[in-house]
Amino acid sequence: MIRKTSKETIAPYLRDASNYSGGVAEEVLIPENPEELTEVLKNDSRPVTIAGAGTGLTASRIPSGGIIISLEKFNEMESPENGEVWVGPALTLTELQESLNHSDWFYPPNPTETNASIGGTLATNASGSRSFKFGVTRDFVHAAECVLSDGRKVLIKRGHKISEPLCMDDGSQVRFPEITYTSPKCKNTAGYYVQPEMDWLDLFIGSDGTLGIFTKICLKLIPQPAAFLSGVLFFGEEKFCWDLTTAIKSQSFVSPCSLEYFDRYSLEVLREKYPNIPSQAKAALFFEEDVEKQEMYDAKLENWFNFLEDKNILLDESWFSQNEKDNKTFHEFRHEIPILINEKNSRAGREKIGTDMAVSDNFFIEMMEFYEKTLSQSQIPYVIFGHLGDNHLHINLLPKPDQLPLAGSVYDEIAQKIISWKGTVSAEHGIGKKKRKYLYEMVGQKNIDELKKIKSVLDPKGRLGKGNLF
Amino acid sequence: MKIIVCMKQVLDTGAAIQIQDGKIASPGSPLIMNPYDEFAVEEAVRIKTALPDSDITVFSLGPDSVKETLKRALAMGADHAVHIFDPLFDGLDNSQIARILASAIQQKPFDLVLCGRQAVDDDMAQVGPALAVLLEIPFVTIVTKIQFSENFQSADITRQVEGGSEVRKEVALPFLVTCQKGLNEPRLPSLKGIMAAKKKEIQTLSASDLDLDSQLLDPQNKSLQEVKLSLPPERKKGIILEGTDEDKAKQLAKIVREEEKII
Numbered sequence: 001m002i003r004k005t006s007k008e009t010i011a012p013y014l015r016d017a018s019n020y021s022g023g024v025a026e027e028v029l030i031p032e033n034p035e036e037l038t039e040v041l042k043n044d045s046r047p048v049t050i051a052g053a054g055t056g057l058t059a060s061r062i063p064s065g066g067i068i069i070s071l072e073k074f075n076e077m078e079s080p081e082n083g084e085v086w087v088g089p090a091l092t093l094t095e096l097q098e099s100l101n102h103s104d105w106f107y108p109p110n111p112t113e114t115n116a117s118i119g120g121t122l123a124t125n126a127s128g129s130r131s132f133k134f135g136v137t138r139d140f141v142h143a144a145e146c147v148l149s150d151g152r153k154v155l156i157k158r159g160h161k162i163s164e165p166l167c168m169d170d171g172s173q174v175r176f177p178e179i180t181y182t183s184p185k186c187k188n189t190a191g192y193y194v195q196p197e198m199d200w201l202d203l204f205i206g207s208d209g210t211l212g213i214f215t216k217i218c219l220k221l222i223p224q225p226a227a228f229l230s231g232v233l234f235f236g237e238e239k240f241c242w243d244l245t246t247a248i249k250s251q252s253f254v255s256p257c258s259l260e261y262f263d264r265y266s267l268e269v270l271r272e273k274y275p276n277i278p279s280q281a282k283a284a285l286f287f288e289e290d291v292e293k294q295e296m297y298d299a300k301l302e303n304w305f306n307f308l309e310d311k312n313i314l315l316d317e318s319w320f321s322q323n324e325k326d327n328k329t330f331h332e333f334r335h336e337i338p339i340l341i342n343e344k345n346s347r348a349g350r351e352k353i354g355t356d357m358a359v360s361d362n363f364f365i366e367m368m369e370f371y372e373k374t375l376s377q378s379q380i381p382y383v384i385f386g387h388l389g390d391n392h393l394h395i396n397l398l399p400k401p402d403q404l405p406l407a408g409s410v411y412d413e414i415a416q417k418i419i420s421w422k423g424t425v426s427a428e429h430g431i432g433k434k435k436r437k438y439l440y441e442m443v444g445q446k447n448i449d450e451l452k453k454i455k456s457v458l459d460p461k462g463r464l465g466k467g468n469l470f
Numbered sequence: 471m472k473i474i475v476c477m478k479q480v481l482d483t484g485a486a487i488q489i490q491d492g493k494i495a496s497p498g499s500p501l502i503m504n505p506y507d508e509f510a511v512e513e514a515v516r517i518k519t520a521l522p523d524s525d526i527t528v529f530s531l532g533p534d535s536v537k538e539t540l541k542r543a544l545a546m547g548a549d550h551a552v553h554i555f556d557p558l559f560d561g562l563d564n565s566q567i568a569r570i571l572a573s574a575i576q577q578k579p580f581d582l583v584l585c586g587r588q589a590v591d592d593d594m595a596q597v598g599p600a601l602a603v604l605l606e607i608p609f610v611t612i613v614t615k616i617q618f619s620e621n622f623q624s625a626d627i628t629r630q631v632e633g634g635s636e637v638r639k640e641v642a643l644p645f646l647v648t649c650q651k652g653l654n655e656p657r658l659p660s661l662k663g664i665m666a667a668k669k670k671e672i673q674t675l676s677a678s679d680l681d682l683d684s685q686l687l688d689p690q691n692k693s694l695q696e697v698k699l700s701l702p703p704e705r706k707k708g709i710i711l712e713g714t715d716e717d718k719a720k721q722l723a724k725i726v727r728e729e730e731k732i733i
Contacts (some may be wrong), residue, residue, distance in 0.1 A: 006714055231661065276655045298668075305665050319658035322542050325482060325500050326658065 001040070002030040013051050013061075013068045017113070018434055019351075020059035025049070028068045034147065034215045040069065042151035047466040050209045052120030053092060055113045057354070058432025060123065060208050060468050071119060074215060080105045083221050084142055089119025089214045096219075105221035108134035108257070111428070112335060119214050124430035125189045125206030129286075129334065132389035133257035134222075136187065136428075138205045143218040146204060148174075148211075149463040156201045166200055176200075177457055179450040181443070186360040187390045188424035190431055190439050191469065192451050203454070208430045209465035211458045223292075229300055230258075230288035230327045231320040233313050234281035238263055240312040241283040242368050245388050247311065248287075249361065254300075254307050259389030260286040260334050266385045269340050274333065278317035285388065286334050288327065337385050341396055350398055353407050355414060358392035359423035367391060370417055378410045379403075392427045415441065433467050471524040471622060471643075473514045474575050474583045475548065476601065477507040479532050479539040480591040489699050494591075503539045506586025508546075508656040509649035513616065514584055515547035516654060521622055525549050529574055531559060531567060537672055544667035545659035551670065556677040558687050563694040564596035566686060571597065572604035573680045583646040587612050595648070602646040609646040610638050614653050 004010055005027045014023035026046065031037040041048070047066030054061060061068075074088035077096065080103055087096060093114040100107055111126040120126070122144070127136040134140075143157045152168040160166075165173040183194050189206045204212050235241045245259055262270065262284040271277050277284075289304075291297050308315060321327045345352050359367050375382050375395065380403050386394040395414070399407035415425050415438050425431075425438035440448060452470060455462070481487065485499035503511070511528065518524040528543040530536045531554040540551040554574055562570070575583065583605065588595035595611070602609030614635060615628035627638045630650055659667075677687070685691060709725075711718040726732045 008714055232658075276657060301661075301664065305661055308661065316660055316662055318660055320661045320664055322545060322659050322664060323500060323502075323538070325502055329658070 001032060001036045004028040004030070010068070013054075013070060014063075016054045016056045016059060016061050018057050018059045018062075018432070020062050020434060022064070023059075023062035024065055025063050025068045026066065028070055030070045030073060032073050034074075034145070034153070037069065037071075037213065037215065038147055038151040038153065040151075041147065041149060045461075045463075047463050048149060049465055050119075050123075050213055052089070052117040052123065053115055055116045056120060056124065056432065057356075057429045058124075058208075058426075058434045060430055060432035060465065062433065064433075064467050066463075066466065069213070071117075071213070071215075074119075079103075080221055083223075084218055085221055086216060086218050087118050089122070089217060090117050092117055093121065100221070100224070104224050106224040107140065107219060107221055109137045109140055111137075112338070118217055118219070122205050122214055122217065123207065123209045124428065125193070127187065127387070127390075127428045129258035129260050129288075129387060131187065132259055132387065133255065133290075138193070138202055140220045141201060141205055141217060142220050144201060144204065144214050145216040146212040146214055148213075149459045149461065153215075156199075156204065158199055158201055160200050162198055162200055162203065174457055176203075177450075177453040179453055181447045181450040184360075184422055184424050186423055187358045187387075187392050187427045189428055190424045190426040190435070191443055191447075192454055194451075194454075206430070208432060208468045210455060210468050211464065213464070225290035225292055226294040227291040227297055227324075228288050228327050229291055229297065229304070229321060230286070230330050231304075231318060232330055232333060233285045233287065233308070233315075233318045234278050235283040235285070235313060236280055237312075238283040238368075238372070241285050241388070242365060244285065244311055244313065246364065249389070251307070254289060254303050256287040256289045256389070258286065258288045259387070261385055261388035261393060262286070262337065263384040265381075265383040266337050269344065269383060270333070270337060273336060273340065278314055281314060281317070286330055288330070337383070338394075338396075341383060341398070345398060350400065351404065353397040353399070353411055355393075355395040355397075355411065356426045356429040357414065357418040357423060358387075358390060358427035359418060359421045361391060363421045363423065364391045367418075367421070367423075371395065371414070374410065374413060374417075378406060380407055380410060387427075390427070391423075431469050436469065439469060471517065471521055471582060472578070472580045473517060473524055473526045474580045475507070475510045475514050475526060475528045475543065476571060476583065476585045476597065477511065477528050477530045477539065477543055478504045478586070478589045478591075478597075479530065479536045480504045480589055483590055487701070489701060492696075492699060494699065501535055501539065503542055504586050504589045504591075506588060506590070506649055506651070508586075509651065509653045510584035510586055511543045511546050511548060512654045512656040513649060514582075515657070517582075517616075517618075518547065520618075527552060527578075529554060529571060531555070531570060540672050541667050542659060544670045544672075545663040546657055547663060549670070551672045553672050553674045554676075554680075555674060558677045561689065562687070563692045564594050565600050565693050566691075568597045568600035568604055569686055570680065570682065571601055573682055574675055575601075575605065581643045583607070583644070585646065585648045587648040587650045598646060598648040605644075605646065607644045607646055608641060609648070610641065611648045612650045613647040614650050616647065616653075 013028050049063035051061045051068050051070040071090050075090035076088045078086040110128040110130045121137050125138050147153050162176040165175045193206050264282045381398040383396050397407045419442050425442050431439045479501050482500040482502050485496040487496045514526045526548040527550040528548045529552045585598035610627045612630045617626040624640045624642045711721045
């Protein structure tokens with residue numbers, strides 16, 4: 001096992017993509033195999049924070065004391081078979097996707113940050129654009145080997161319900177506590193996932209590194225689609241784009257797997273790099289549909305044409321893919337927006353305040369109108385982009401230094417409204433250390449106590465991911 | 471205006487290539503329109519927008535896969551596509567290809583020929599100028615702007631030169647230009663364009679459809695012989711030093727002095 005004890009060698013582990021500072025750790029341990037990991041957990045009593053690839057946005061991997069265990073050596077991948085593949089938690093999404101490119105199998109979840117580790121995507125139940133049709137990470141995990149904070153191990157399989165105890169390798173059992181809390185129905189990763197009669201696996205997924213440590217993960221795969229049909233639609237008004245999204249959801253003629261939004265300010269940012277964005281465009285929607293077999297491609301294209309023809313779209317100026325390279329261009333177009341904003345922000349020395357909230361379908365238009373009104377009135381520069389199909393948008397507030405307090409109160413105001421609609425304050429990034437306040441506001445003290453009961457049956461000493469969620 | 475565009479299908483610029491049996495191979499990599507030829511297609515479509523009576527024909531020589539790329543040109547707004555294909559054309563050099571293209575283009579009247587400045591696979595930049603010579607029309611290479619006169623009978627053509635640009639004034643049509651980055655921003659296909667392209671036919675011409683000198687296709691008459699292809703030497707893998715700053719500095723000093731012998 002590698003131990004890193006000097007300040008310089010620990011420092012890289014005290015960072016992630018959240019800009020959170022003030023992390024402290026006594027040392028970093030890098031076990032080479034699960035046995036070394038369990039040995040440490042059994043023989044050490046210090047708090048443990050698990051480090052993935054450091055791409056998280058909520059400081060979940062940044063400890064305020066104790067030790068860091070980095071799973072970076074657990075990056076193996078077995079060959080995919082029968083719609084399943086076993087991987088180590090440190091394997092990155094890029095590595096997984098690249099190896100599957102040469103196979104007949106496809107892993108649908110596509111979080112935007114592809115340098116993320118698979119373990120990290122389980123910890124946050126990450127999603128990405130294709131969750132609109134295929135679902136989130138949770139839907140694509142078949143089994144996982146998991147170690148608890150005291151070193152006990154368990155292989156958790158799908159179908160293993162919380163009504164039955166979790167049987168550990170030493171013969172001991174863990175029972176799910178009696179609680180009444182259930183988590184929101186919309187796309188959500190705030191707090192533990194709790195639904196009646198759910199699987200134990202679903203509890204561990206999205207638990208922000210606070211319940212157990214995945215050492216090996218079995219992912220579910222689907223047959224590789226023959227092709228993707230994609231495009232970027234442009235609109236003369238933002239509202240036309242919202243209306244089209246509602247229209248897409250209420251039919252079955254076309255079946256996109258991604259519906260990604262760009263508001264007028266996002267397009268302004270993107271125009272620097274994409275001068276061919278039509279000048280009259282005030283909003284855009286990236287869509288893609290998976291095509292199971294090549295012979296279905298033309299019919300699907302025709303469906304899109306017929307569906308879009310009479311809608312309020314700048315159809316002549318909108319872009320459509322003709323090949324794999326175009327699909328890649330459109331994906332890059334989508335990925336470019338956060339990158340350009342981050343670059344612009346650091347040049348201007350501004351802080352970015354990003355939201356990750358979502359509501360259920362019935363509040364969609366109300367939510368969009370509320371965002372528009374609240375943000376325009378605030379006078380704070382902003383952009384809105386993200387997963388329109390899931391009613392899950394990322395608002396990036398870009399306040400000038402003297403607008404910072406105002407930006408904080410705008411964020412609070414938005415969070416309050418989303419909570420009042422029974423939505424979530426975190427749909428895919430997790431809570432970590434940065435959004436605890438909003439989890440409290442969202443679920444209330446009574447439910448926080450119930451969530452803590454879950455934590456106490458699996459990690460009674462509170463060693464794992466201290467400071468995350470609670 | 472009758473506009474001719476010459477287009478070549480090339481391997482995606484990001485493709486990893488190998489050399490197999492003396493030829494470049496990159497199985498599974500996408501084939502794309504030569505990026506400089508996209509400027510040519512785009513310019514043709516823009517001229518047609520300004521002068522709606524215009525007619526755009528795209529020519530491309532190559533295997534069956536070329537049809538996919540011709541469809542893209544049609545989706546961007548070209549009116550006709552001609553695929554020139556014959557097993558006899560395999561392995562010809564640039565001047566022979568220019569002769570075949572010239573023979574195909576000369577079958578109908580034309581006013582303007584647009585080519586890319588060069589293909590990004592072999593970077594030869596030969597076919598465009600050679601074609602102009604064979605068609606007996608003037609040519610301007612590496613063009614970044616074409617400003618037509620009001621009656622579209624001539625144009626001021628801006629070409630890139632080292633450190634700046636120069637303008638060729640009042641070049642009378644017909645002429646040929648090779649298009650450079652900066653001329654325009656090629657459009658992405660629209661859904662209407664793609665649907666319209668499905669209805670446009672791609673004409674195929676083989677050696678027998680063209681009035682070619684039999685001497686021309688003789689491999690002995692190639693003016694360019696390819697001797698050998700090889701990949702550039704592989705770059706040495708980088709080393710990442712580990713340890714404290716002091717350790718790393720010591721290791722670096724050792725490498726610089728003892729292995730690389732720089733100091």
